[in-house]
Amino acid sequence: MGSTGDQLTHFDAGGNARMVDVTEKAVTERIAEAEGVVTMLPQTLELIARGDHKKGDVLAVARIAGIQAAKKCSDLIPLCHPLMLSSVKVDFELDESNNQVRIAARCKLAAQTGVEMEALTAVSVAALTIYDMCKAVDKGMEIGGIRLLSKSGGRSGEWQAEAKA
Amino acid sequence: MGSTGDQLTHFDAGGNARMVDVTEKAVTERIAEAEGVVTMLPQTLELIARGDHKKGDVLAVARIAGIQAAKKCSDLIPLCHPLMLSSVKVDFELDESNNQVRIAARCKLAAQTGVEMEALTAVSVAALTIYDMCKAVDKGMEIGGIRLLSKSGGRSGEWQAEAKA
Amino acid sequence: MGSTGDQLTHFDAGGNARMVDVTEKAVTERIAEAEGVVTMLPQTLELIARGDHKKGDVLAVARIAGIQAAKKCSDLIPLCHPLMLSSVKVDFELDESNNQVRIAARCKLAAQTGVEMEALTAVSVAALTIYDMCKAVDKGMEIGGIRLLSKSGGRSGEWQAEAKA
Amino acid sequence: MGSTGDQLTHFDAGGNARMVDVTEKAVTERIAEAEGVVTMLPQTLELIARGDHKKGDVLAVARIAGIQAAKKCSDLIPLCHPLMLSSVKVDFELDESNNQVRIAARCKLAAQTGVEMEALTAVSVAALTIYDMCKAVDKGMEIGGIRLLSKSGGRSGEWQAEAKA
C-alpha cells in the first residue's frame, strides 16, 4: 500500500478503483485520533452548554451518532475495508472564546488496516448532528478543522499532525 | 417546528429527543445547497487534477460517495426524517491558489421537511472519500468550510449564507 | 388487505410470501402507539434512575436507538412497506413498585399503510438497548409486554388494546 | 469491562457513552441463547400451525428475519461492537396450551465480546415479524418473556438464567 509519489494506491496501473489488497499485511494494534469544530453563534453555544436532562442534550445525541457512524464507515466510503472496531470514543469541548464545539474521536482495533477513516467519519457525523439539532436557530453554523491528529500501528507506524499555528 | 429562541425543536418540553412532527406541514419544493473544502499539499492536488481514466479519478469516486450519502442521511443523523430525494448533484472545483478542492452539493425534492442535512452530508462524505483516497500520500489534509449556502421552500422560506469575507 | 379469517394477507393463494399491494389504498393520517416493559433488579433500576450527565444516561441512548429503529423497520421486517415517518416519539417511565422501565412509542405519518410495526420496533429496540447498557450488572433482565396500544387511520380505522387486568 | 456495581460500563467517568474498549480482551468461543414468546388468539396460532407450502409459512419468514437481524445487531444497538457471527439458529415451538409461539435463538462465534445482544435481537425481530404477518387477523398479540437463557465464554464465563417458576 506504499505510494511512489506519483500513483494513488486506490487505483491499479490502469487507473481503475479497487479495494487495496491487505491480505498479506500484519495484524497490529491500530489507533487513530481525529478532531473537528463546529463554529456557531454565541447564543447557540449557550443553548448547547446548558443542555441537560431537562433542556435537551445535543451533545449526547451527537455522540451516539458519531459512534454509530464509525461503525458504518466502510459502507459510506467506497474503498474502505470493513473493520471490527474494538473501541470508539467521541468527546466534546465547548470553547466559548471561539464560539465553537470541538469534537474529538478515537478509534482502536487490532487489524490489517488503520482506523483513520473511522475516526474522521465519527467526527464528521457528530458535527452534522450538532448542525441538525441547532439549525432551527442557527443556519449559519460552519463545520471545519476536520483532520487526523495521530495514528499508530501498521507499516507506516506513528504519525502526528503538526501543531496548529 | 418554530423556535422561541430558548428551546431547541428536537427536544420536547421535558428535554427528550424526538423526531419532530411534520405531519401538518405543507409539501413544498425544497432545495438546499451546501459547500466545503479539502485543503491539501500542492502535489496532492496535482495528483487529483491529472486524474483520469488512466491514472485514477479520485473525484469520480468521491462524487458517487457523496450522492449515496445524501440518500443515507436519515440513517446517519438520528433525528432526521426519511426523505425521497428527487435530485442530487455533487460538484468539484480545483482551486490551485489555495491548494483546495471545493465541493458543492445541491439536493431537491417536494416534501414536508427541508434537504439541508442531505446536502451537508453529501459534501462531508465526498470530502472524507477524497481524504481516504489520498491519505497514503498526504495524511495532513484538512476538511473545512462545510456550511449551508442556501435553502428554499418550507415555512421559513428562502435563506442565503452571508458572503465570506 | 382484508382477511377472510382463514388466510393471512402476506401470502398469495399459493402460500407464497409477498409484499401486499397497497397501491390502491387511500393516503390517510396514520398513528400507532405501542408499549413494552423491561423488568430488572431494583438496584439496576436505581442505576438508571439516577442517570444524568455525570453518571451516564441509559434512557437517552435507548431513546435514540428506538427512534432510529423505527426508521429501519422496513429493512428489518421482510414484508413491511417502506414508509416516510413524519413523527416518532419514544418515552420512558420508571415504575419502582414493579422494578420496571416502561417504554412507549408513538409514530405518525400520512400514508397508504399503517405504522404499527414502526411503533412496535421502536419499543423493542429501545428495550434491547436498555438491556445492552445494563447487562454487565444484570443479565437476568426480561423484556415483555410489547403490544400495540392503539392505531388510527386506514380502512380498518380506530383500534384500541383492551385494558390489562 | 468489569462493573463496580455503581457504574455502568458503557459510560466513562464523566457519564459519556462510549463503545467499551475490548482490544485487550482474549478471543474465546462465545455462545449465547435467548428466548421469547408471542401470545395470540387460539385461531391465530392455528393459522400459523397449519402454515405450509400451500397456505403460507409464517415461521419460515420470521426465522429469516431473525437470522438477518442478528447480523444487523451492531447497527441497531448503538454501543454494540461489530461482530462476525459464525453461527445463528432461530427455532420455534408452538405451545397450544398457552396460545403461544416460543422463539429460541442461539448465536456463536470466537471473539472478544459476547453475543448476548445478537441472540436477543434475533428473538425480538422474529417476534415482530410474526406480529406483522398475523396483525390483519389479531392486533392484540403480545410479545414477552424475552430474556437471555445462557451464555458462555469470556471473562465472566458461564451464566444460566434461573428456571421460571
Add this chain to the structure above:
Amino acid sequence: MGSTGDQLTHFDAGGNARMVDVTEKAVTERIAEAEGVVTMLPQTLELIARGDHKKGDVLAVARIAGIQAAKKCSDLIPLCHPLMLSSVKVDFELDESNNQVRIAARCKLAAQTGVEMEALTAVSVAALTIYDMCKAVDKGMEIGGIRLLSKSGGRSGEWQAEAKA
C-alpha cells in the same frame, strides 16, 4: 430524462454522474416486471423441487431475499432514486426440461420514476440466494437471462420486451 441518443441521462453536460432531477415529473402508477433463470445440475433442481417443511425450502428463502433487495435498490445502485414500493412479488417456476429455476419479479408504486431497477434487483438477489443455498452441491450453477419484461407508467409509457426466439 429523455435521451438524444448520444448522451446518457445519468451524466451532466460535463460528463459528471448525478441523480437525475425528477422533481417536475408527474406521479403516475408504475409497474415493472423482470425475469431471470438459474441453470443447474438436474439433481440440484430435484433437491429444490422436493423442498418443503421437512427438507428445507430454498425458494421460500430466495423469495424473501428478493423482496428485501427490491427495498434496498437505491442503496445498491448509486444513481437510483429512493422509492416507496407499494407492492413486490417474486415468483419461481421449475423448468425440468432445461434444468432451470425461472424467477419473475413484479414491482409497483405511484411515483415520479419507474421501478425497473427494483424488479431487476429482486430477480438478481433471489438468483444469488438460490446459488448460495445450493453451492455446496453445485458450484457450476449459472445465473442468466436477467431482463426487463415490461414496464408501464411514466412519460415513456408502455414497454414490452421482444419475445425470445
Add this chain to the structure above:
Amino acid sequence: MGSTGDQLTHFDAGGNARMVDVTEKAVTERIAEAEGVVTMLPQTLELIARGDHKKGDVLAVARIAGIQAAKKCSDLIPLCHPLMLSSVKVDFELDESNNQVRIAARCKLAAQTGVEMEALTAVSVAALTIYDMCKAVDKGMEIGGIRLLSKSGGRSGEWQAEAKA
C-alpha cells in the same frame, strides 16, 4: 458443511434454514473469481466505450457499485456469514463482436468461509448498475452468464469452472 448429496447444508435435519456453524473451521486464505456479461445494442456499447471524463464514465460508476455490493453481501443474502474482505477488484472488458460488457470480480480474505457469494454479488450489482445507467437508451439489455470461475482455500480446496464450449 459437507453435503451428503441429498441434504442442503443451509437447513437442519428438520428443514429449517440456519446460518451454518463455521466456528470450528480453519482460517485459511480464500479467493474467489466470478464473471458475467451484459448484452446490449451496438450503439449502447459504443456510448459506454467512449465514456470518459467529458462524456460520463458508466464503468467507473459500476465498478464502485460492485465493490460496495461485495461489502453488503451478508446483508443481501440471508444465510451468508458476515466477512471482512481484504481485497475486492472489479474489471470490465468490452467485447464488440458480441455487443457485450464482460464483468469480472475477484475477492480475497483470510477467513472460515469462502468469498464466492461476494464475488458473484459484485458482478451482479455492477451489471445492474450498467443497466440502470443505460436504460434510457436501451431497455432490452440482458444480464447473463453470471457464474463462479474459480475458488481456492477452505476444506473443499481448489475449484475451477469448466471452460465454456
